[in-house]
Structure formats: C-alpha cells, structure tokens
Amino acid sequence: MQDFLRNQLERYAQRLQELDFLLSREDIMGDMKQYRAISREHADVTAIASRYTRYQQTEADVSAAREMLGDPDMAEMAQEEITNGEQELLKLEAELQRLLLPKDPDDARPAFVEIRAGTGGDESALFAGDLTRMYTRYAANVGWKVEVMSANENEIGGYKEVVLRIEGDNVYGALRFESGGHRVQRVPATETQGRIHTSACTVAVMPEPDEAEAITLNPADLRIDTFRASGAGGQHINKTDSAVRVVHLPTGIVAECQDGRSQHSNKAKALQVLQARIQEKERSERAAKEAAMRKGLIGSGDRSDRIRTYNFPQGRLTDHRINLTLYKLLAVMEGDLGDVIEALQHAREAELLAELETH
Secondary structure, eight states, X not given: OOHHHHHHHHHHHHHHHHHHHHHHOHHHHTOHHHHHHHHHHHHHHHHHHHHHHXXXXXXXXXXXXXXXXXXXXXXXXXXXXXXXHHHHHHHHHHHHHHHTSOXXXXXXXXXXXXXXXXXXXXXXXXXXXXXXXXXXXXXXXXTOEEEEEEEEEOTTSOEEEEEXXXXXXXXXXXXXXXXEEEEEEEOOTTOSSOOOEEEEEEEEEEEOOOTTTOOOOOGGGEEXXXXXXXXXXXXXXXXXXXXXXXXXTTTXXXXXXXXXXXXXXXXXXXXXXXXXXXXXXXXXXXXHHHHHHSOOSSXXXXXXXXXXXXXXXXXXXXXXXXXXXXXXXXXXXXXXXXHHHHHHHHHHHHHHHHHHHHO
C-alpha cells in the first residue's frame, strides 16, 4: 500500500476515536442537528476504519505466514495462507481507495427527475411515459418514495413533460448519470408497415436543494401565473384556476405545477422545482467549464448528450458513455436498472481514481 494512502487511513482511524468521544457527550446529544451530522460522519468513517483494521490484521497474518516458510512441516500451509492473504489485501485496498474518493455532498439528497418528450411526436411522449414507469418501478424496488410534482399528459397516455420527486437513500448519487438524451428504436403501435421508428426524450436529474443552502429567490424576480389545470379529464381536474406557473425573469427558467388540489400547494411545489432548476443551471455551467479542461467518460449530464439507446426489436440497451450493452431490455423497462446504475458508478470511480493518481 502506498504511503499517502496509509497516512490518510491513519487519520481516519484517529478521527473515529474523536467521533466516538463526541457522540458520548451530553451536549451533543441535546442538539439533534449536530448529533445527526456527527452520526452520519461516524457511519462513513467507521466503514473506512473497520476495513483498514481488517487490512492491518491480514497484513500481520501474511507476515507471520512468511516466517513459517522455513519450516518444512508448515511451508505448504503457510504458502496457501500467503496466497489467500495477498488476494484479500488487494481486494481490501481497492475497497479502501473507492471509499476515500471525494464524495459529492448532494449524492445523499432527494432528487427531481424531469422527463421531457423530444423528437418523435406521440411515440416520444409514450416513451416518456415508459421512462417514468421505469424509474418509478426501480424506486419501488429499492424502497424509495416517488411523488409526481407536475405532469403534462398528451391524449394517448404519454407525457410531454413530467417531473418526479424521489426520496430515499442516496437517490441523487444513484440517478445522477441518467441525465442526458435517451433514444428509443421500435415499431410504434400505429405503424402499419412494420417499420422501426426512432424517437427521443431528455432526462434531467437535479438534487433537491438543501434548505440551509438553497438560493433565496427575490419575489421581484418572479412572475407567478395561475391557470386552469388541464389533462385527460375526469374528476381530478380542477374547475378553478389552481394550476401555477412560476417564471424566474433573470434566467427565463420556468416551473409549473397543476397536480395538487390547491393553488397554495401547487405554488410551493413549483417553487421547489424552480430552485432545483436554477441550481442545476449553475452546476451545468461549472461542469461545462471543467469538461472543457478534461473530457470525462461519463460526460456533463447535458441534455444534448445522447447517452443511451433502447432497441426493442433486439431487446438491447446500450449506454454509449461506457460501451455497456445489455440484452434484457424488457426487464430494465420494468425497473431492473441496478446493473446499469452500478456500471456507471464504477466507471465514475475509475475516473476519479485515475485523476488522483495523476496528481
């Protein structure tokens, strides 16, 4: 193990002792905000320190086995222990390197997932509905909670645009690489000649702003319009002007909500989405500057990046950023996204490790 890595791990072991002491203090126990922050850090540091302890113990076991190689009666057993121990050390070192990678503080936050139909007319809107179902099913599989913030449906059951709020463990960290252009290739139900059509949707995944760090919206910068909710009809459509559209005048960014039963709740939801969109614009601009200096494998999450193709005739999903191809498209569309998300996270970890090694 490299010295700089070992030094970092020694600091984590020392930090764990400090956190154990802090959590035992009564004044910390009385301040729930501080207690939760320290508890979160304690959990992260414990994961690293416990693996480092295992690494040190395995290292000691390998060293002891080497000393037994000179004994003919023990040599075979000692060699087996050395081989197994060295494999375990490599595995633990790789895990420790991943755990020490810089973390985005937004990874643990809830996320807004915005799905917008693009080229392809009705077929694109139907695909937006399919993507909405895919993310909703995946969220249910992993125990996340999904709330529809706004939905603009078309006449045949698809979406021109839909915004979901997803809450749970590490939501933004898991879904952040879904941002970009999604392309579908299939034979539409309305196609009589059996020809394959290509259509597209864009997905934007935005962390929900932390209330303590959220930008303060100046009321003078906002134009708030109310209008009558529209949709496929039925008893849920309000007869009053309860739908709300908020425009941020300096940037032109718009958010609207018509799903709540009252104008007040729709306005609150629209403002939440607006804040997330404004912060995402700032984040995207920063990412674009960084990408100009170095082209990341995963990309910046820009809407114009074509990231994935869903080919129904071949039952194939291809993620173009990491050359991942899976022949289980129907399962993925039913929410079996785990393999895709894991592959993207591993690719990002490999990027970060390569960056650390060049510094």
